[in-house]
Amino acid sequence: MSALVFRLRNVPEDEADEVRALLSEHAIDWYETSAGNWGIAMPGLWVNDDSDLPRARELISTYQRERTETQRRNHELAKRNGDETTLIQRITEQPLKVAGIVLFCLFILYISINPFLRLIGYGL
Numbered sequence: 001m002s003a004l005v006f007r008l009r010n011v012p013e014d015e016a017d018e019v020r021a022l023l024s025e026h027a028i029d030w031y032e033t034s035a036g037n038w039g040i041a042m043p044g045l046w047v048n049d050d051s052d053l054p055r056a057r058e059l060i061s062t063y064q065r066e067r068t069e070t071q072r073r074n075h076e077l078a079k080r081n082g083d084e085t086t087l088i089q090r091i092t093e094q095p096l097k098v099a100g101i102v103l104f105c106l107f108i109l110y111i112s113i114n115p116f117l118r119l120i121g122y123g124l
Contacts, residue, residue: 005053
């Protein structure tokens with residue numbers, strides 16, 4: 001019977017490719033399901049044989065620990081070298097986008113709070 005071994009929702013494509021390759025390298029018979037036409041199904045990697053499940057999970061767990069360490073090292077290196085994008089840099093790169101998001105948030109806040117303010121006599 002098949003068993004889900006790795007969920008693919010919100011997983012970077014490079015990580016998904018590496019997990020697929022990992023399972024194939026270790027001769028684990030697997031298949032993949034997509035999120036479907038509307039994106040509501042569970043995308044994931046499944047093993048065909050339940051006896052492969054513990055080995056597959058152990059391989060993926062080891063891979064994810066190594067990937068976590070690698071990503072942390074890369075992040076720290078980028079911070080030390082000044083290659084990491086800061087909030088101020090993002091704001092200066094896309095000021096109209098940031099202004100639009102801030103205005104939208106203020107609009108939502110206004111719509112959410114205004115009825116209560118009117119109830120107590122401070123309506124805008």
